[in-house]
Amino acid sequence: MRLNSSKGGLIGILIIILVLSTLLVLSLRREEIGSPVYLAKNEHPALFQSTESRGKTMIFNFGVICEEPFKELEIRFANMFMSPEPDFVDPDFVPNASDPLTIMESRKDIQMIKESLGNVTIPFDSIEVETVAGNVTNKKTYRGIVYDFSRTLGLFVEPSILDQIPEVFAVLMSEDGEVIYFTGIPDFFYEREENIKYLSIHYNQNETTYEEKTDLLIDVTPVGQAPRIGSLIFEDTGKDDQVLFQMNVESRLRTLPETIEQVPFRRFIVHYIRAYANGKLEVSEFNMIPMEATGWNV
Amino acid sequence: MTGRRTLTLLVASFLLGISVPVTISQSADSPLILIYSGDTPEWGQSLSDLIMGDGRFNADILIIEDRPTFETVVNFPRVQATVICPLQKERMALGDISDLTTAYFLDGGAVMGIGVACTTRYAPELGPVIFSITGNRSLSSKRMENHRVFVYNRKDVIPEINGDVETDPLYMEGYLAFYSADATGSYVEIPCNGTRHVLYEGDRSAPLMVAFESDDGGSSIAFPGLTVQSVEGKDNYYGLLLERPEFGELFLNGLKWAIDNSPRYQRLLGSSAQALENEANRRADLAEEAEKLEKRIESRRLLRLGILWTVGLVFCLAVVIRFVVIRD
Numbered sequence: 001m002r003l004n005s006s007k008g009g010l011i012g013i014l015i016i017i018l019v020l021s022t023l024l025v026l027s028l029r030r031e032e033i034g035s036p037v038y039l040a041k042n043e044h045p046a047l048f049q050s051t052e053s054r055g056k057t058m059i060f061n062f063g064v065i066c067e068e069p070f071k072e073l074e075i076r077f078a079n080m081f082m083s084p085e086p087d088f089v090d091p092d093f094v095p096n097a098s099d100p101l102t103i104m105e106s107r108k109d110i111q112m113i114k115e116s117l118g119n120v121t122i123p124f125d126s127i128e129v130e131t132v133a134g135n136v137t138n139k140k141t142y143r144g145i146v147y148d149f150s151r152t153l154g155l156f157v158e159p160s161i162l163d164q165i166p167e168v169f170a171v172l173m174s175e176d177g178e179v180i181y182f183t184g185i186p187d188f189f190y191e192r193e194e195n196i197k198y199l200s201i202h203y204n205q206n207e208t209t210y211e212e213k214t215d216l217l218i219d220v221t222p223v224g225q226a227p228r229i230g231s232l233i234f235e236d237t238g239k240d241d242q243v244l245f246q247m248n249v250e251s252r253l254r255t256l257p258e259t260i261e262q263v264p265f266r267r268f269i270v271h272y273i274r275a276y277a278n279g280k281l282e283v284s285e286f287n288m289i290p291m292e293a294t295g296w297n298v
Numbered sequence: 299m300t301g302r303r304t305l306t307l308l309v310a311s312f313l314l315g316i317s318v319p320v321t322i323s324q325s326a327d328s329p330l331i332l333i334y335s336g337d338t339p340e341w342g343q344s345l346s347d348l349i350m351g352d353g354r355f356n357a358d359i360l361i362i363e364d365r366p367t368f369e370t371v372v373n374f375p376r377v378q379a380t381v382i383c384p385l386q387k388e389r390m391a392l393g394d395i396s397d398l399t400t401a402y403f404l405d406g407g408a409v410m411g412i413g414v415a416c417t418t419r420y421a422p423e424l425g426p427v428i429f430s431i432t433g434n435r436s437l438s439s440k441r442m443e444n445h446r447v448f449v450y451n452r453k454d455v456i457p458e459i460n461g462d463v464e465t466d467p468l469y470m471e472g473y474l475a476f477y478s479a480d481a482t483g484s485y486v487e488i489p490c491n492g493t494r495h496v497l498y499e500g501d502r503s504a505p506l507m508v509a510f511e512s513d514d515g516g517s518s519i520a521f522p523g524l525t526v527q528s529v530e531g532k533d534n535y536y537g538l539l540l541e542r543p544e545f546g547e548l549f550l551n552g553l554k555w556a557i558d559n560s561p562r563y564q565r566l567l568g569s570s571a572q573a574l575e576n577e578a579n580r581r582a583d584l585a586e587e588a589e590k591l592e593k594r595i596e597s598r599r600l601l602r603l604g605i606l607w608t609v610g611l612v613f614c615l616a617v618v619i620r621f622v623v624i625r626d
Contacts, residue, residue, distance in 0.1 A: 116371040118327035279584030
């Protein structure tokens, strides 16, 4: 058996193919593995408007598909509204010259909360976020950080109390140094029984719906009975299992936090959704929705 | 907790976003007393100094100026007692803090209220539910040391609270606050779900100091008559009240009594450690699962790449055998 010397070119090509395929396999081997939770849907209104004057229902949709089986899949919701600039531990602190994490850590209220928690070994959630405001031609990117104490507090505080406590905080900073602050609660929406008209949670073929409490309908599960603290937990999920969430919201000024009565804080609201698979953060959607400044009956 | 568990917990903490441990030790926490004094932190600081100067309280003290922070922390497990004493009526939104403060009290917490916090007009829920009163409107006053003081008489006696205060009548700075009165102008007691002790009262039974043990919650002390203010030179300037040794003793004894008769802190002290341990274990288990899943996905990918590579190799080999190797 001998080699055909006239096929030297072919051998060269084969060697190149061999080397390239080996390199390809090695580089694919190093490639980061994608999330096992597929974000199927994340829709929210383009503008948050008063129902009172516009007569509009705002629809929020969110859906994920499990690409692997999980022991636990958790979806957590938080709703935040703009808040005034907080007091800082150092009165001379200049937030615009800092970064979101330092700003958050310099806040007096955050330090008080941490101090009040004491020696708790269970950490609170601290998550970096990024969001864009505006449209394609005129957009502004904000980067920031969210502190969510609800998971830690949930160990000691009743859920019915927990979702009334302002315990989710965000500090965002734009590329041009503008700093905005958000404070919120861990729930599907602020004052759920006032603002949420319809809520539906699909897990594969199983659907659970909740509706606004009225005197007319008796066969309706009221929104108040939906899972507390905006946390949906599914155990032992299978591959390709789907979770879909839909919420219809109608808001009036009186059903929103009192800071919203001040026009400067009617710029954005935040609907923040996370999905954790086996305790690991896989999806983090920080939906900063522009809010209509006028049209609210004060 | 075993070393492996701790390590897994740290991994789990990291996996949950970039979670920040509040602290890394798990030593026993000292209790926390909250003082919600609103816009007048110096008033809160004065009360804090009183507490710190009394060896019976082994607690950290947090003076809170803003409503949202108070609402956030009042139901924390470390909170042993809360003193609600804002001097400004409307701005401190006492009505707004009601739900979370009431939840704390009904969970067995200790609450002390001074001034408007105990008055139904400004704090519709706090007065009746937590303090079992509607307010105070003592009209019997006299001038002493160039300012007006109100006159109160001793009624019920709780030795732990009255302590060495034998004074009768008792003079205290304050101002008018309102309550439900009958046709004769006398104070009308409201029904309460527990045991109420009026320790001092003014004319027409206007209560100055009320100790309340709730049947389904904690205990409270109310000083509805002490509606003081922060302006020096005024008759009801709080500095004048702080100079009264009787006030200091009743305040501290009352706070101690409320703490001793409120089960929440001790109850949570026991269950908190267990809750933390359970959560740590839960997170460790989930982290283990996450690690297993990651390994499974990684091995699957390796296997697929290996097969792909082998197929390529076999193909190249086949081409070589077919076209390059000459068989003799």
